[in-house]
Amino acid sequence: MTEYSIGVDLGGTNLRAAAIDEDGRMLEKIAGSTHLSAGREAVLDDMVRAIVELRERFKGHRLAGVGIGVPGFILVDDGLIVGSPNLPDFENYPVRDEIEKRLGTPVILENDANSAALGEKWMGAGRDVNDLVLLTLGTGIGGGVIHGGKVLHGFVGMGGELGHITVNPTGNPCGCGNRGCLEKHASATALVAMAKLLSLGGPDITAAGIYDLAVAGNTKARMIFETMGEALGIALANLVNIFNFPLYLLSGGPLPAWDFFAPRMLAEVERRSFAYRNTKTRIARAELGNEAGLYGAACLPLKFQHAHH
Amino acid sequence: MTEYSIGVDLGGTNLRAAAIDEDGRMLEKIAGSTHLSAGREAVLDDMVRAIVELRERFKGHRLAGVGIGVPGFILVDDGLIVGSPNLPDFENYPVRDEIEKRLGTPVILENDANSAALGEKWMGAGRDVNDLVLLTLGTGIGGGVIHGGKVLHGFVGMGGELGHITVNPTGNPCGCGNRGCLEKHASATALVAMAKLLSLGGPDITAAGIYDLAVAGNTKARMIFETMGEALGIALANLVNIFNFPLYLLSGGPLPAWDFFAPRMLAEVERRSFAYRNTKTRIARAELGNEAGLYGAACLPLKFQHAHH
Numbered sequence: 011m012t013e014y015s016i017g018v019d020l021g022g023t024n025l026r027a028a029a030i031d032e033d034g035r036m037l038e039k040i041a042g043s044t045h046l047s048a049g050r051e052a053v054l055d056d057m058v059r060a061i062v063e064l065r066e067r068f069k070g071h072r073l074a075g076v077g078i079g080v081p082g083f084i085l086v087d088d089g090l091i092v093g094s095p096n097l098p099d100f101e102n103y104p105v106r107d108e109i110e111k112r113l114g115t116p117v118i119l120e121n122d123a124n125s126a127a128l129g130e131k132w133m134g135a136g137r138d139v140n141d142l143v144l145l146t147l148g149t150g151i152g153g154g155v156i157h158g159g160k161v162l163h164g165f166v167g168m169g170g171e172l173g174h175i176t177v178n179p180t181g182n183p184c185g186c187g188n189r190g191c192l193e194k195h196a197s198a199t200a201l202v203a204m205a206k207l208l209s210l211g212g213p214d215i216t217a218a219g220i221y222d223l224a225v226a227g228n229t230k231a232r233m234i235f236e237t238m239g240e241a242l243g244i245a246l247a248n249l250v251n252i253f254n255f256p257l258y259l260l261s262g263g264p265l266p267a268w269d270f271f272a273p274r275m276l277a278e279v280e281r282r283s284f285a286y287r288n289t290k291t292r293i294a295r296a297e298l299g300n301e302a303g304l305y306g307a308a309c310l311p312l313k314f315q316h317a318h319h
Numbered sequence: 320m321t322e323y324s325i326g327v328d329l330g331g332t333n334l335r336a337a338a339i340d341e342d343g344r345m346l347e348k349i350a351g352s353t354h355l356s357a358g359r360e361a362v363l364d365d366m367v368r369a370i371v372e373l374r375e376r377f378k379g380h381r382l383a384g385v386g387i388g389v390p391g392f393i394l395v396d397d398g399l400i401v402g403s404p405n406l407p408d409f410e411n412y413p414v415r416d417e418i419e420k421r422l423g424t425p426v427i428l429e430n431d432a433n434s435a436a437l438g439e440k441w442m443g444a445g446r447d448v449n450d451l452v453l454l455t456l457g458t459g460i461g462g463g464v465i466h467g468g469k470v471l472h473g474f475v476g477m478g479g480e481l482g483h484i485t486v487n488p489t490g491n492p493c494g495c496g497n498r499g500c501l502e503k504h505a506s507a508t509a510l511v512a513m514a515k516l517l518s519l520g521g522p523d524i525t526a527a528g529i530y531d532l533a534v535a536g537n538t539k540a541r542m543i544f545e546t547m548g549e550a551l552g553i554a555l556a557n558l559v560n561i562f563n564f565p566l567y568l569l570s571g572g573p574l575p576a577w578d579f580f581a582p583r584m585l586a587e588v589e590r591r592s593f594a595y596r597n598t599k600t601r602i603a604r605a606e607l608g609n610e611a612g613l614y615g616a617a618c619l620p621l622k623f624q625h626a627h628h
Contacts, residue, residue, distance in 0.1 A: 083593070083594075083597070092597070093593075093597070139474075141473070141474060153561075155561070157466060157471065158467075162466065162562070163563070164450070164562050164563020164564055164594075165448075165450060165563060165564060165565045165598070166563065166598055167563070168563040168593075168594040168597075168598065169561065169562055169563035169564075170561065170563075171560040171561070171563070171593070171594060172560070172561060174560045174591075174592070174593065175557050175560060175561065176486075176553050176556060176557055176591060177485075177488065178488060179486065179487060179549075179553050186591075186592075186593045187590055187591070187593065187596070188556070188590060188591040188592070189591075240488075244485050244488050247485060247497065248484050248485055248557060249561070251480040251481070251483045251484060252462075252464070252478065252479065252480070252481060252484065252558070252561065253471070253473050253478055254472070254473020254474060254475065254476070254477040254478035254479075254480070255473055255474060255478075256474045281496055281497060282483075282485060282495075282496070282497040282498075283483070283495075283497070284392070284402075284477075284480070284483065284495045284496065285392075285473075285477040285480060287496070288392070288401070288402070288477075289474070289475055289477060
């Protein structure tokens with residue numbers, strides 16, 4: 011290898027970092043927890059320590075830079091997190107410049123779902139296309155749009171908020187102020203909320219538990235996944251009509267339940283999109299799992315480094 | 320001027336062509352009707368005659384090429400109209416290559432709403448931005464997305480079908496197979512359909528007639544525009560959440576009714592989009608009216624000419 015970079019995935023729960031070479035080979039990965047309760051400085055120290063450890067390990071090779079994926083609304087050009095329910099201590103803190111100062115190497119900040127979409131484009135299910143959309147299904151639903159091989163940022167970096175597409179104008183209220191957001195009808199959290207409404211399982215029911223019940227033939231559990239599929243199908247049909255991209259990917263915890271939600275999802279897209287019916291549009295599973303964000307973050311300094319100072 | 324091009328707007332009703340110089344000055348315009356009943360050859364002859372007339376008028380100057388905006392689904396790279404309810408005779412006919420052969424000059428084919436969006440970006444309300452979305456309100460609703468100064472085509476050119484965004488999953492059935500498409504709730508046609516449902520005006524009521532009634536204080540007419548505003552607001556909130564672009568434009572016949580539909584539209588976007596509330600996103604009237612498509616079509620050979628052979 012002649013060059014490598016370090017990708018970081020700073021989540022509300024997990025802090026991970028990986029050294030990845032220019033050909034997309036993961037050289038080494040460090041996985042730990044995000045100790046939010048210890049405060050912002052402690053998290054920054056952990057992050058810097060992981061990066062330095064990887065850099066030491068591969069010294070002698072050229073480090074292109076560091077990419078960091080974070081949950082929340084970010085201002086890309088400013089390297090600033092402006093809103094992040096999962097990382098409140100980092101809101102309006104100049105995280106990019108601070109890490110850059112401590113490391114003396116270029117740092118690029120990116121939204122975590124955008125990073126994951128870029129990772130899938132670089133080394134995952136989107137290798138063969140330049141345009142794709144990724145939906146990450148988890149506590150909420152994140153989204154990333156890749157156009158011409160690059161993240162579609164919008165004018166301050168808030169593009170791709172696909173979890174807040176309205177799938178039902180009078181649907182469930184969302185923390186964002188809207189009603190009927192996709193993530194209120196198709197995230198892991200939404201699955202659990204539906205289970206509780208239907209008195210399915212105990213008070214500690216999880217998305218995985220609902221999946222087990224569906225496998226066992228439980229009608230309510232299967233209905234929940236149908237409802238999820240319907241919501242995803244409405245959102246995906248909108249995305250197909252808007253973008254006419256060749257590829258739409260899904261990732262996240264509920265993916266094992268594909269056979270329970272995907273048929274309804276695909277039927278909805280089929281019905282609601284002329285472009286889908288008339289083009290070779292693929293809707294498929296992402297391939298890199300929770301490592302997509304690491305690949306995408308590492309990809310940033312390798313492929314898209316530009317002076318921001 | 321050192322260079323000019325010719326933009327053509329081939330609609331189901333009107334056939335127009337204009338010579339526009341590289342600085343966006345309209346030098347001359349020819350406006351006529353599309354004689355569909357006379358057959359495809361007659362329409363092609365009319366189109367070629369208009370272009371040749373303009374070319375003769377400005378001979379001595381360099382003609383960059385010809386851009387043609389047409390309604391319907393097109394394959395951009397193939398220069399082919401694959402589906403067009405308004406120009407059925409042209410479906411799957413190699414219109415670009417045929418015109419090119421007859422003229423001996425490069426021709427670029429584009430969807431009419433995409434052309435209009437590009438025109439607004441070049442010389443209209445979007446002059447100062449590189450990213451915008453245009454919704455054209457008419458019999459249906461067309462859409463155009465400009466990203467990085469260029470039309471977002473998607474992989475075969477069917478991107479920007481914004482009239483088919485679902486604003487109500489159980490809403491009015493649409494010819495595209497979906498229910499609750501934006502254009503079934505906010506186009507001029509939808510306004511008339513609502514008026515008939517509400518027994519407003521006579522059997523020949525038009526969108527303009529509904530507007531007159533709203534001006535006169537008619538409650539039903541005002542409710543119709545509120546309903547239109549709600550549908551537009553849901554669709555625009557989706558677009559803001561997806562793109563985070565700085566500018567969203569509306570054009571078309573119902574624009575004079577702005578004061579009746581826009582307050583509700585903007586309130587819906589405000590409620591349904593975090594990105595809208597937290598960024599300087601503008602939703603505004605387009606400026607070029609029905610000449611936007613001519614500017615955009617003329618812009619294509621001037622700015623985006625590339626060999627397609």
